[in-house]
Amino acid sequence: MNLAIVGAGYVGLVTGVCFAAKGHRVVATDKNLDKIKSLQAGKIPIYEPGLEDLLKEVVRAKKISFTEDLGEAVRAADVVFLCVDTPPQENGMADLSSVESASRQIAKHLAGYKVIVEKSTVPVKTGERVGRTLEKYCPAGVSFDVVSNPEFLREGAAVQDALNPDRIVVGTQSEKARQVMRELYAGYAAPILFTDIKSAEMIKHAANAFLAMKISFVNAVAQICELAGADISQVAQGIGLDKRIGSSFLNAGIGYGGSCFPKDVDAFARIAQELGYPFRLLSEVQEINRFQRQHFIRKIEDELWVVKDKEVGILGIAFKPDTDDIREAPFLTIAEALMNKGAKIRAYDPKAAENARKLLPSVRYVETPYAAAEGADCLVIVTEWKEFKDLDLARIQKSMAHPTVIDGRNLFPPERMKELGFVYRSVGR
Numbered sequence: 001m002n003l004a005i006v007g008a009g010y011v012g013l014v015t016g017v018c019f020a021a022k023g024h025r026v027v028a029t030d031k032n033l034d035k036i037k038s039l040q041a042g043k044i045p046i047y048e049p050g051l052e053d054l055l056k057e058v059v060r061a062k063k064i065s066f067t068e069d070l071g072e073a074v075r076a077a078d079v080v081f082l083c084v085d086t087p088p089q090e091n092g093m094a095d096l097s098s099v100e101s102a103s104r105q106i107a108k109h110l111a112g113y114k115v116i117v118e119k120s121t122v123p124v125k126t127g128e129r130v131g132r133t134l135e136k137y138c139p140a141g142v143s144f145d146v147v148s149n150p151e152f153l154r155e156g157a158a159v160q161d162a163l164n165p166d167r168i169v170v171g172t173q174s175e176k177a178r179q180v181m182r183e184l185y186a187g188y189a190a191p192i193l194f195t196d197i198k199s200a201e202m203i204k205h206a207a208n209a210f211l212a213m214k215i216s217f218v219n220a221v222a223q224i225c226e227l228a229g230a231d232i233s234q235v236a237q238g239i240g241l242d243k244r245i246g247s248s249f250l251n252a253g254i255g256y257g258g259s260c261f262p263k264d265v266d267a268f269a270r271i272a273q274e275l276g277y278p279f280r281l282l283s284e285v286q287e288i289n290r291f292q293r294q295h296f297i298r299k300i301e302d303e304l305w306v307v308k309d310k311e312v313g314i315l316g317i318a319f320k321p322d323t324d325d326i327r328e329a330p331f332l333t334i335a336e337a338l339m340n341k342g343a344k345i346r347a348y349d350p351k352a353a354e355n356a357r358k359l360l361p362s363v364r365y366v367e368t369p370y371a372a373a374e375g376a377d378c379l380v381i382v383t384e385w386k387e388f389k390d391l392d393l394a395r396i397q398k399s400m401a402h403p404t405v406i407d408g409r410n411l412f413p414p415e416r417m418k419e420l421g422f423v424y425r426s427v428g429r
């Protein structure tokens with residue numbers, strides 16, 4: 001099938017490349033012309049494992065191309081994917097201006113029947129608005145259907161997830177659109193769940209809110225473990241072995257970050273409120289998340305006593321491993337809080353340093369984890385990159401001014417760290 005991708009960011013680019021790999025013909029467009037120019041030159045603007053190689057493959061096979069001209073992408077397409085950003089506004093509501101403006105632009109180029117797919121994460125009832133906007137701005141006599149097909153990929157495993165999703169949710173009332181979506185996903189093993197548009201929109205918000213709730217729940221239990229002298233790793237294992245609960249998303253740490261959970265939980269709470277239901281559970285999920293981060297910062301400060309002029313090494317900048325995404329990354333809050341108190345920060349991340357440099361230029365970005373530790377008063381672990389688990393800890397211990405590790409991701413067994421001669425503080429243990 002011929003597909004158009006509008007918005008070639010993390011989701012749009014991965015979606016486009018993966019559909020191309022499944023044999024569809026994809027034209028992707030973005031309002032950010034630098035991004036399109038770089039993609040046309042074969043350069044990929046983000047880090048996502050496996051994406052670069054797959055992109056090369058589908059470009060070579062002429063299955064994907066990039067254009068600055070949205071009209072060109074839309075005119076050729078049977079299905080048009082809206083993959084634009086839906087960031088939070090000041091009040092927590094989703095900012096839908098990109099969805100609105102992209103819908104208006106798409107409308108102008110509609111000719112013949114097309115399916116317009118909402119892939120961006122949006123509050124329930126956005127599909128209705130998209131439909132009305134398309135209707136208002138499209139040429140007379142044109143027919144189309146709006147479908148909600150939320151994206152569940154995880155950054156860091158996005159290619160894998162987009163090629164082999166757990167489930168495919170398709171929200172539409174139109175049998176014709178359902179048939180198009182069946183054909184689009186014919187090469188996928190995952191079950192397709194057909195729903196109405198509003199339910200599909202709600203599934204995405206509810207799924208992300210549930211996962212965030214699981215993280216906040218285990219973080220709250222970790223706080224109690226610290227107070228009681230229990231060990232959250234053992235507690236989480238004991239809870240997770242219950243099949244009704246499951247072990248994923250039960251790692252205590254410094255709370256969730258990233259471009260999805262914080263904004264989606266907020267947006268879900270706000271739309272619920274607007275519709276007349278005060279979803280207080282979600283306010284608490286957010287509050288626990290904020291507390292967890294602040295508690296971790298206090299733990300570092302407590303170890304350093306006076307923060308001013310202390311050398312602090314930070315391992316991990318990205319909001320999670322295997323991505324260069326720093327949106328809502330805990331690193332930003334932690335580094336800023338310590339710098340405000342006069343600490344000197346050096347930080348290491350395998351992929352995200354360049355993005356962070358633009359936001360926090362006064363941090364010293366170093367090339368290796370060992371350079372972050374050398375001579376430091378304290379080493380703080382913020383992101384659980386696999387390479388940190390394999391560090392030569394004895395070398396780090398010897399190189400630090402004061403061998404103190406504050407671990408926000410519980411990477412190491414406390415007994416081992418003690419044996420190695422570290423002052424070691426982690427979360428909930």
Ligand SMILES: NC(=O)c1ccc[n+]([C@@H]2O[C@H](COP(=O)([O-])OP(=O)(O)OC[C@H]3O[C@@H](n4cnc5c(N)ncnc54)[C@H](O)[C@@H]3O)[C@@H](O)[C@H]2O)c1
Nearest residue numbers: 007009010011030031032084085086098102120121151155
């Ligand atoms: N990042 C994730 O892990 C993830 C996962 C699932 C769902 N989502 C959702 O998918 C959507 C996109 O997220 P993202 O992380 O890819 O965002 P992003 O900011 O990386 O990408 C969005 C892109 O859309 C482009 N854009 C905005 N308006 C446009 C317009 N009118 N015409 C053409 N291009 C336009 C932007 O320039 C940008 O490149 C969001 O709603 C997000 O919540 C994200």
